[in-house]
Amino acid sequence: MKKRYVLIGTGGRAEFFYGSLVRDYRETSELVAFCDVNQTRMDYANQLLEERYEHPQINTYLAHHFEEMINEQKPDFVIVTTVDRTHHTYIIKALELGCDVITEKPMTVDAEKCQEIIDAVNRTGNEVRVTFNYRYAPHNTKIRELIRDGVIGEVFSVNFEWALDTQHGADYFRRWHRDKQNSGGLLVHKSTHHFDLVNFWLGTEPEKVYANGGLRFYGKENAESRGVTEFYQRAHGNEVAKNDPFAIQLEDNPHLKAMYLDAEREDGYQRDQSVFGDGISIEDTLAVMVQYKNKAILNYSLNAYLPWEGFVISFNGSKGRIEVNVREQSYINSGGEKSDEGALKEKSIRVIPMFGQPYEVEVQEGQGGHGGGDPLLLDDIFGEPKEDQFRRAASHVDGAMSILTGIAGNKSLRTGQAVEVKNLVKF
Known part of the structure; x- marks a missing residue:
């Protein structure tokens, strides 16, 4: 019997999921309904289903009829790709109505909503899957493998710089993300990827967070x-x-x-607001220090107005050092062009042993966005279950641990104090 899916939130990120579902997994899966606050946008999603994927149009429901959709369509899974601040609403309703959930990152935007999701999972026994596609990028998986296998011994510190250029970075200041209530700011919306990678690479969880930064370029x-x-x-x-x-x-x-x-x-949503207009409440320049449960420390920075896109990371361990440099293809979310988000322009992974000659680590990259990670993620979500030695599938706990670093960082920005993650939510 085919698994049944509904999707709520038919904006820029939705087609990534429903397009793959109807194109690549028709034999085992069935997309049965769209849900959104906007009928015009759902109608356009249905048009894309027909024109791009030769798939029949499906049922549409306005968001206030979400429960009616669940009761009528009886889905096994709800895919949540709405504005970040409403993720928790539909995640919790879906869980309580007997569905499992696949949600776009970040899982939610603040500690209170995160606690509500944790409580709903515990109460219902249903599952939440958070779609961290960067885990599946072959170069990021290779970093996990090198650290897991002890190539540089015990990792004591990580320096992680993420650069957003003036095409991609600026886009967060045109869209709904510019309001921190909607997105949690870049420390939650964007950095959830990066904090999750550190948790994934080191096999640990954040303990204490201090952050500094502000709106220095845009606004x-x-x-x-x-x-x-x-x-x-x-x-x-x-x-x-x-x-x-x-x-x-x-x-x-x-x-x-x-x-x-x-x-x-x-x-009334305006997708093209000025990056130098009123109403921007998120930061564009950020620095974060994190202490982890295994006593490793992270120095992290994000800047959203740079002339290139990508990241530079160094891992310092008891047996040596790993240096990573990645340049990525810039993009505009839902811009209509076919360039892949996170498509690699160049990359290098270099291991520097404490005693011995440095060497480059070769990584076979795949096709698709996020350095080839997107197709692997989609197959893990919609395809037949496979054994994964790296355990890349992310649960609600993983989703919480990534956003809690950013949520703690936001609290630190407000108070000027370091924040203990354990005081934010209870599992």
């Missing part, structure tokens, strides 16, 4: 120092925006126009 308060003299709140219909290299023109891209501009009349 109206920084506009004058960036040379911005004419202000606008959104690009559509604005002459000033036509000469702004940070602006995005929705009407020039049929995909963006159909998904966002044509749907505005229903919910």
Whole structure:
């Protein structure tokens, strides 16, 4: 019998899941309904089903009919790809209605909502799967293997710098992510990937977090120092925006126009806000120090306005050092182009033994986004179960441990104090 799926949240990230489901897993899976706050956006998702995947259109339900959808369609799984602040609402309802859940990262945005999800899992016995595709990227899996196999001994410290360029990084300041209540800021929405990788690589959990940072590049308060003299709140219909290299023109891209501009009349969401406009409450410059339960420490930084995209990491251990450099292909979320998010432009993994000659570690990269990780993740979610020696499938506990580093970081930004992770939620 085929497994039945419904999806709530038909925005930019949704097609990653439903496209693969109807294209690659038709023999074992059935997508039966879309759910969203916006009917126009669901209608466009149905149009894509027909045109791109030759799949019949499916049932649609507005979000306030979520429970009705579950009762009528009787899905086995609910895929949650809504705005981050509403993830917990649909995760918990789905669990209580007898479904398992597949949720986009981050699992949620604050400690209170995280606790509610943990309690719902414990109460219902149903499962939550968090989709950390970076775990599946072959170079990241190789790092896990090297550390697991003791190539550099016990890891004592990690230095991790993540760079977002002025195409990708700026996009968080145009969209709903710019409001910290929606996304938890970049420490939760974006860095959940990175904090999860450190947990995954080191096989440990965060214990204490200290963070510093702020809005240093984007935002109206920084506009004058960036040379911005004419202000606008959104690009559509604005002459000033036509000469702004940070602006995005929705009407020039049929995909963006159909998904966002044509749907505005229903919910008022503007996808093309100015990165130097009002209403930005997230940071673009961040530094975090984390102490882990195994006593390893992490120095982490994220900057969202750099001339290149990728990350630089060094692991310092009792038997040597691993140095990682990765350049990635920049992208704009749901921009309509076919360039892969996280597609590799160049990478290197170098092992430097304490006594011996340094050497490069070769990694066979796969096809697809996130360095070849996306297809592997999708197969792990929708395909036949397989034994995975690296245990890359992420549970609600993994989802919690990744966001709790960022949530603790946000609390540290507010208070100026280090934050104990154990005081945020109870398992």
